[in-house]
Amino acid sequence: xxxxxxxxxxxxxxxxxxxxxxxxxxxxxxxxxxxxxxxxxxxxxxxxxxxxxxxxxxxxxxxxxxxxxxxxxxxxxxxxxxxxxxxxxxxxxxxxxxxxxxxxxxxxxxxxxxxxxxxxxxxxxxxxxxxx
Numbered sequence: 001x002x003x004x005x006x007x008x009x010x011x012x013x014x015x016x017x018x019x020x021x022x023x024x025x026x027x028x029x030x031x032x033x034x035x036x037x038x039x040x041x042x043x044x045x046x047x048x049x050x051x052x053x054x055x056x057x058x059x060x061x062x063x064x065x066x067x068x069x070x071x072x073x074x075x076x077x078x079x080x081x082x083x084x085x086x087x088x089x090x091x092x093x094x095x096x097x098x099x100x101x102x103x104x105x106x107x108x109x110x111x112x113x114x115x116x117x118x119x120x121x122x123x124x125x126x127x128x129x130x131x132x
Contacts, residue, residue, distance in 0.1 A: 009048055013048070013085075016089045018088060019090075024042040025091065026041075026090065026091045027040065027091075027094050028040055028093050029041060030096070031097075038078075039102045039110040041059035041070075042061075042062055043060055044060045048092070052083060055079060056080065057070045057080060057096060074101075078098055080096060082095040
């Protein structure tokens, strides 16, 4: 009796990924319609495969060393709308429909919970000398 093959990440996608030394890729999560940045999570090939094939976002927990699907315990689920890979292959942009808070603190976004840092605000230089 043979067992069915375990589904894995599409080799064409896996080939494009550049993992960190722990085999992970950063996954930036963004609300699909408002473009609000919600959080940053980590994915290995299996978490990305589960995300791409289930319609829900799955991460690898670096602290617990296990997979977790956003919302399974909190109810604050993330429904996948699109997934993009950056030009270097080391970061993902996961566009979602977020239900409730994205941050474990209960804030809408993890960046709201962390608060702003003091930073000098830059300004674009003005052009002089007409068109080129």
